[in-house]
Amino acid sequence: MKLIDFSPRPLFKLCPLKYDITKGCNTLRIGTLWGFREEENELLRDAGEGEFDFKIRFPRLTPVSNEWISEFEFASGGSAHIGRMALNKDNISVEDVTLKGSANNCWIFCVSLSDSAAGNISEAHDSKWMVSGEKIQEFGNFLGALLWSKISIKDLPPDLVKKYTFKELSEGLALQMDMRAVDYTNREVLIEDERSYPVEKIRELKSSIPFIKPLKFLEEQEFRFAFWLMFRKQKITINDNPKILQLRQIDQFVSSIQAKTEPPFG
Numbered sequence: 001m002k003l004i005d006f007s008p009r010p011l012f013k014l015c016p017l018k019y020d021i022t023k024g025c026n027t028l029r030i031g032t033l034w035g036f037r038e039e040e041n042e043l044l045r046d047a048g049e050g051e052f053d054f055k056i057r058f059p060r061l062t063p064v065s066n067e068w069i070s071e072f073e074f075a076s077g078g079s080a081h082i083g084r085m086a087l088n089k090d091n092i093s094v095e096d097v098t099l100k101g102s103a104n105n106c107w108i109f110c111v112s113l114s115d116s117a118a119g120n121i122s123e124a125h126d127s128k129w130m131v132s133g134e135k136i137q138e139f140g141n142f143l144g145a146l147l148w149s150k151i152s153i154k155d156l157p158p159d160l161v162k163k164y165t166f167k168e169l170s171e172g173l174a175l176q177m178d179m180r181a182v183d184y185t186n187r188e189v190l191i192e193d194e195r196s197y198p199v200e201k202i203r204e205l206k207s208s209i210p211f212i213k214p215l216k217f218l219e220e221q222e223f224r225f226a227f228w229l230m231f232r233k234q235k236i237t238i239n240d241n242p243k244i245l246q247l248r249q250i251d252q253f254v255s256s257i258q259a260k261t262e263p264p265f266g
Contacts, residue, residue, distance in 0.1 A: 008133025011111040011223050014125040021247060022129045028245045030147060030227070033210050034105045035240055046217065050105065052209045053188035056097040061086060063093045064194050071202040074101025076237050103209040105237045106228045109143055113181060113221040136179070140225050144177045146245040147227055151175070155238050160231060174230040182222040183208065184215050 019025050039045035054072055061084060069092050078101025086093045115128065131139045153161060156169065164172070189205065191197045197205075210226050228235045 008136060009113055010115075010133050011113065011131045011136060011139075012115045012128050013111045013131075014128045016125055017127040020127040020129055023127065026247045028109070028143070028146075028247060030107045030109045030143070030243045030245060032105055032238065032240050032242055033103065033108050033226070035242060036108070046213060048187055048214070050103045050210055051187060052101065052103070052206075052212070054097075054099045055188060055190050056094055057190060057192055058095045059192075061093045061095045062194075063091055066090070066092065068194055068199055068202075069094065071199055071206075072097075072099050074099070074206075075104040075235065076102045078102065103206070104228060104235045105240060106210060106226050106235075107147060107238070107243065108210065108227075109225040111223050111225075113223055140177055140179050143225060143245070144175055144227060146247075147243055148175050150243050150245065151229065155229065155241050157237055157239065160236060169231070172232045174233075176228045176230050176235070177225060178207070178211075178228075179225045180211050180223070182211050182213050182217075182220075182224060184213055184218045187212055187214070 013021075017023065019029075021028065033050045036044070036046050036049040052074075056072075078099065080100075081098040083096025083098075085095070085097055111131065115130070151173070153166070153169070160169070187209075189197070211224055213220075213222070229238050230236065
């Protein structure tokens, strides 16, 4: 038994009134991680979404394990500045290295832990709806199922499409969800010795990049659902295609017979 049992905190979606699913809107919009870099609303735009810097600053040229140094990689793009690094047979020593890059692009659905004071979000949106704390996992699974039904070959990177047949792609694809509160901190880490950042900690940090935002967004109190497209159990970078999810499947048939009617999104 537990002496005290705390209920999970609810989540709140702040949005324009016309996109409020409790007031008639029957669709949800799921954006992409990289899409936030060019968000039309300047109050919500974050040019550094999904990016991170690793800065290795040892006091002297220091031998490191091959497993450890191999963890410093990014899924997409990036640049490296090597101030001092030496390779001696099978041993690597480093002193001054900076690696910049980006996490895989993925789909993101954003909500807030606050029902009122959500920083810039509250200035851009005038309505809201709530997901109870006990329903968060179920809600995430529901979003994932809807998203999975909307994924097409247009979402896959061109190099993957060229390399594999449609059958191989269909059999190898899967969707992975992670959900957590955003951590408001600097998008860089300073590493001054190998022991302070073991392999497991570096791996966890890389998986957390989509959930890191600058301190200027702190008041948003954001909670994110991230959906990665997987191929053969490896994360891949999706094309930058936001998705409009139908909450009621019948709406796709109703809208199809309503001339020149565009479905709402939220």
